[in-house]
Amino acid sequence: MSRPHFKRRFLLLLIAATILALLLYLTRISEYWLKTIFTGRMGLPEFGQTLINVIEIALLMGLAVVFVRAIDEAVFRLSFRLRRRAEAPSLVRNIVSIIANVIIFVVIFKLFYPTVDLGAVFTTSAIFGVIIGLALQDTLGNLFAGLSLQADNPFQVGDVITVGQQKWTGVVEGISWRAVKVRTFSNHVLILSNSSIAKEAIEVCPKENLNARLVYFSTLYTDSPARTIHVVREAVREADNVSQMIRPNVRIRNLGESGVDYEVKYWLEDYAKYNDTDALVRQRIWYAFRRAGLSFAFPTRTLHVERKARGDGTPVDGSGFIERLSAVDIFAPLSVEEISRLANASMSHVFAPGETVIRAGDEGSSMFVVHNGRVQVQIMDNGKPRTVAVLNEGDFFGEMALFTGEPRTANVIASEETEVLEIGKQAMKQLFETNPDLVESLSHTIAERRTELKAQHENEETHEDATAGIFASIKRFFGIN
Numbered sequence: 001m002s003r004p005h006f007k008r009r010f011l012l013l014l015i016a017a018t019i020l021a022l023l024l025y026l027t028r029i030s031e032y033w034l035k036t037i038f039t040g041r042m043g044l045p046e047f048g049q050t051l052i053n054v055i056e057i058a059l060l061m062g063l064a065v066v067f068v069r070a071i072d073e074a075v076f077r078l079s080f081r082l083r084r085r086a087e088a089p090s091l092v093r094n095i096v097s098i099i100a101n102v103i104i105f106v107v108i109f110k111l112f113y114p115t116v117d118l119g120a121v122f123t124t125s126a127i128f129g130v131i132i133g134l135a136l137q138d139t140l141g142n143l144f145a146g147l148s149l150q151a152d153n154p155f156q157v158g159d160v161i162t163v164g165q166q167k168w169t170g171v172v173e174g175i176s177w178r179a180v181k182v183r184t185f186s187n188h189v190l191i192l193s194n195s196s197i198a199k200e201a202i203e204v205c206p207k208e209n210l211n212a213r214l215v216y217f218s219t220l221y222t223d224s225p226a227r228t229i230h231v232v233r234e235a236v237r238e239a240d241n242v243s244q245m246i247r248p249n250v251r252i253r254n255l256g257e258s259g260v261d262y263e264v265k266y267w268l269e270d271y272a273k274y275n276d277t278d279a280l281v282r283q284r285i286w287y288a289f290r291r292a293g294l295s296f297a298f299p300t301r302t303l304h305v306e307r308k309a310r311g312d313g314t315p316v317d318g319s320g321f322i323e324r325l326s327a328v329d330i331f332a333p334l335s336v337e338e339i340s341r342l343a344n345a346s347m348s349h350v351f352a353p354g355e356t357v358i359r360a361g362d363e364g365s366s367m368f369v370v371h372n373g374r375v376q377v378q379i380m381d382n383g384k385p386r387t388v389a390v391l392n393e394g395d396f397f398g399e400m401a402l403f404t405g406e407p408r409t410a411n412v413i414a415s416e417e418t419e420v421l422e423i424g425k426q427a428m429k430q431l432f433e434t435n436p437d438l439v440e441s442l443s444h445t446i447a448e449r450r451t452e453l454k455a456q457h458e459n460e461e462t463h464e465d466a467t468a469g470i471f472a473s474i475k476r477f478f479g480i481n
């Protein structure tokens with residue numbers, strides 16, 4: 001609740017109190033005149049007095065209600081704000097207000113009619129009891145159910161609950177003396193009466209709890225379970241909103257008709273977003289499968305003769321890649337045959353937007369060429385990622401660790417869906433033997449990038465020093481004289 005809102009309420013209460021006090025004052029000064037009318041002209045002295053009393057009791061009660069409301073606003077809101085809670089439970093506040101109002105009413109009534117026994121009036125009036133009983137049957141049911149909900153505290157505002165046979169699911173927005181307000185994932189507001197909730201089984205996923213979800217998938221029988229489990233676990237643990245506290249758990253559920261059925265259990269940071277996170281997890285599994293050459297099972301008994309296509313981790317046939325590799329500047333001196341050999345030795349991998357292609361600090365035995373899409377080179381700056389370069393189609397990366405044997409210098413993250421060609425150490429070694437110039441041009445690129453990285457890290461090594469050092473270390477690493 002914002003401050004201006006709070007102040008406006010107080011202003012409204014102040015205006016209401018002023019009007020009521022004014023009316024009370026007017027009644028008081030016109031008391032003599034009203035009495036004269038009823039006594040003199042109508043001959044009903046008793047009625048005149050009673051009417052005045054009723055008006056005064058009503059106005060005093062009005063003032064009392066305003067007073068209780070103001071106290072309620074001040075005490076509850078301030079005290080709960082101090083405890084850093086969004087809002088006090090409305091049910092408790094309503095009940096405290098009702099009790100305060102009843103007590104004040106009894107006091108005011110006693111001031112006017114000290115001899116009347118209010119208890120007797122309420123208890124002996126059978127008709128009154130029946131009317132109240134019938135009229136308030138549902139209301140009282142809800143009130144008491146609400147009270148027990150409040151006492152048990154099975155869920156709180158912000159929790160995700162599933163209730164009833166219809167399996168209503170949504171985020172709890174409020175608990176009042178009559179009903180619980182739930183916002184469904186279609187952004188509809190659902191009002192569930194307290195008495196109906198009290199009768200039903202409720203599934204509660206508390207906001208502060210690490211709640212888990214299950215996502216299912218199946219692979220072909222030819223895919224290794226150990227590899228599948230590893231690939232899926234690594235793909236899922238990096239997805240947004242997947243908790244880093246507990247590692248996702250991938251298990252075989254069943255050896256099914258069309259394939260091996262798995263479930264992946266993961267824990268969410270914000271459970272209210274489970275629909276989006278489930279979808280992201282499935283997406284990550286798809287991309288990881290493609291890169292690892294794993295296949296989803298499909299329910300068919302037809303015999304499929306599948307030619308391994310590019311993208312499944314097996315060597316590519318080169319179509320499209322030859323063109324891409326020959327456009328890479330460092331490969332310009334290579335012959336058509338060498339480029340074609342390089343393309344055949346390359347592996348294609350597809351990464352989802354936001355996925356990590358290279359992680360800083362890892363060991364690296366291959367380099368990559370961006371075939372489609374775009375990647376960002378990032379370093380950590382005070383614990384936050386900072387982009388130092390964006391590499392587009394035809395650019396290469398990962399050469400630094402490959403050629404120097406040092407750990408990866410930066411994180412490389414796919415900015416959009418990106419296909420990269422991975423070139424291994426062996427393929428490069430063959431090229432170096434026939435193209436010594438390649439070592440020099442690579443040394444230049446590495447030196448430039450390293451200088452840039454060092455500048456980012458505020459270091460001072462010169463470009464020439466760096467080139468000479470790298471030139472020697474590439475030769476040493478690959479055993480070239």
Ligand code: CMP
Pocket residue numbers: 358364377388389396397398399400401402407408409410411412448449450452453
């Ligand atoms: P490597 O260290 O193997 O892994 C991270 C890669 O990021 C690195 O190789 C380079 O290919 C790339 N990289 C590092 N710094 C830069 C830079 N300044 N500009 C472009 N690419 C870079």
